[in-house]
Amino acid sequence: MAKRDYYEVLGVTKSASADEIKKAYRKLAIQFHPDKNPDNPEAEDKFKEAAEAYEVLSNPEKKQRYDQFGHQGVGGAGGFGGGGMNMDDIFSQFGDIFGGGGGGGFGSFFGGGGGGRRTKKGTNLRVKMKLTLAEIANGVEKKIKVKRHLIADGVTFKSCSACQGSGQVKKVVNTMLGQMVSASTCGVCGGSGQIVDKKPADADARGLVVKEEVISINIPGGVAEGMQLSMSGKGNEIPGGIAGDLLIVIEEIEDKVLQRDGNNVIYDLYVSFVDAALGASIEVPTIEGKVKIKIEQGTQSGKMLRLKGKGIKDINGYTKGDQLIMVNVWTPTHLSKDEKEALEGLRYSDNFKPDPGNSEKSFFDKMKEFF
Numbered sequence: 001m002a003k004r005d006y007y008e009v010l011g012v013t014k015s016a017s018a019d020e021i022k023k024a025y026r027k028l029a030i031q032f033h034p035d036k037n038p039d040n041p042e043a044e045d046k047f048k049e050a051a052e053a054y055e056v057l058s059n060p061e062k063k064q065r066y067d068q069f070g071h072q073g074v075g076g077a078g079g080f081g082g083g084g085m086n087m088d089d090i091f092s093q094f095g096d097i098f099g100g101g102g103g104g105g106f107g108s109f110f111g112g113g114g115g116g117r118r119t120k121k122g123t124n125l126r127v128k129m130k131l132t133l134a135e136i137a138n139g140v141e142k143k144i145k146v147k148r149h150l151i152a153d154g155v156t157f158k159s160c161s162a163c164q165g166s167g168q169v170k171k172v173v174n175t176m177l178g179q180m181v182s183a184s185t186c187g188v189c190g191g192s193g194q195i196v197d198k199k200p201a202d203a204d205a206r207g208l209v210v211k212e213e214v215i216s217i218n219i220p221g222g223v224a225e226g227m228q229l230s231m232s233g234k235g236n237e238i239p240g241g242i243a244g245d246l247l248i249v250i251e252e253i254e255d256k257v258l259q260r261d262g263n264n265v266i267y268d269l270y271v272s273f274v275d276a277a278l279g280a281s282i283e284v285p286t287i288e289g290k291v292k293i294k295i296e297q298g299t300q301s302g303k304m305l306r307l308k309g310k311g312i313k314d315i316n317g318y319t320k321g322d323q324l325i326m327v328n329v330w331t332p333t334h335l336s337k338d339e340k341e342a343l344e345g346l347r348y349s350d351n352f353k354p355d356p357g358n359s360e361k362s363f364f365d366k367m368k369e370f371f
């Protein structure tokens with residue numbers, strides 16, 4: 001079940017260049033290609049593993065998310081596209097790396113002349129998902145409504161006569177260098193090689209209907225603003241191809257009292273001058289509800305307290321952040337006559353003279369200690 005590190009899979013270091021990553025993948029893809037290893041499920045797994053690693057590490061955006069969040073950041077666990085890529089995805093990826101089905105020494109693997117027919121994929125759907133801090137902290141199951149294009153029940157297809165089912169039309173063009181054959185996507189079937197034969201009345205010309213579906217998603221704990229989760233095959237369907245993906249873009253709803261800082265949560269606590277001097281038991285809010293904490297007698301403004309494990313789950317594992325409580329001592333701004341007199345009587349008391357000495361660390365020392 002444990003997924004191998006993508007860099008380890010390709011046998012490159014984290015600092016490898018895009019070119020080195022490409023080369024490493026090309027080597028593995030040739031070594032483990034199914035055509036070279038017929039009926040060898042182990043080779044096929046290796047082939048898929050390498051393709052998945054390359055798919056992530058060759059994409060700067062995904063690579064960055066992977067470097068930061070590991071497999072979960074790129075949809076590698078927690079139910080998002082868990083099975084990785086299918087063979088169609090992998091072969092369509094080859095277009096970029098081997099310079100198209102026809103050229104290079106690799107073309108033969110596709111079974112000759114025609115080149116690999118690229119599988120068509122339906123369009124992706126993208127939804128935004130707003131999450132509270134509590135939902136982000138522990139993960140949450142959400143149900144969302146999406147309108148998907150689905151192939152209608154009862155629709156039948158026949159081979160496209162314009163392209164003889166190949167999905168491509170070839171045109172011979174006369175150029176300075178002689179005759180060249182250019183292939184383009186068939187305009188009649190849109191490249192699928194199939195056209196609708198019979199369809200129900202509510203389906204469009206492509207045999208598709210729009211249906212509202214409720215999809216439930218497990219959002220892992222620790223996601224962050226802008227992160228994108230993907231559920232493969234939950235996007236729009238397409239005749240003669242595979243369904244697109246459902247992409248879920250995370251938005252954080254700002255919390256009015258707790259502030260997120262990575263996996264930690266920061267809370268600004270104000271205590272009265274009296275509570276700070278005499279000590280007190282005070283309720284503070286946390287992600288999981290109120291908690292009583294003890295303020296020691298003689299607590300100084302600027303002290304930081306830590307509630308271990310009261311923060312946000314790490315997206316890569318099972319550790320949790322903490323809640324940090326910043327203690328601010330509140331100086332009264334309005335005083336009655338009696339209160340003024342009482343304090344006036346203490347003005348020259350030795351115990352009220354500031355004496356930071358060595359026991360009080362500076363603000364910067366404290367910051368160093370806590371972060």
Ligand SMILES: [Zn+2]
Nearest residue numbers: 160163186189
């Ligand atoms: Zn066609």
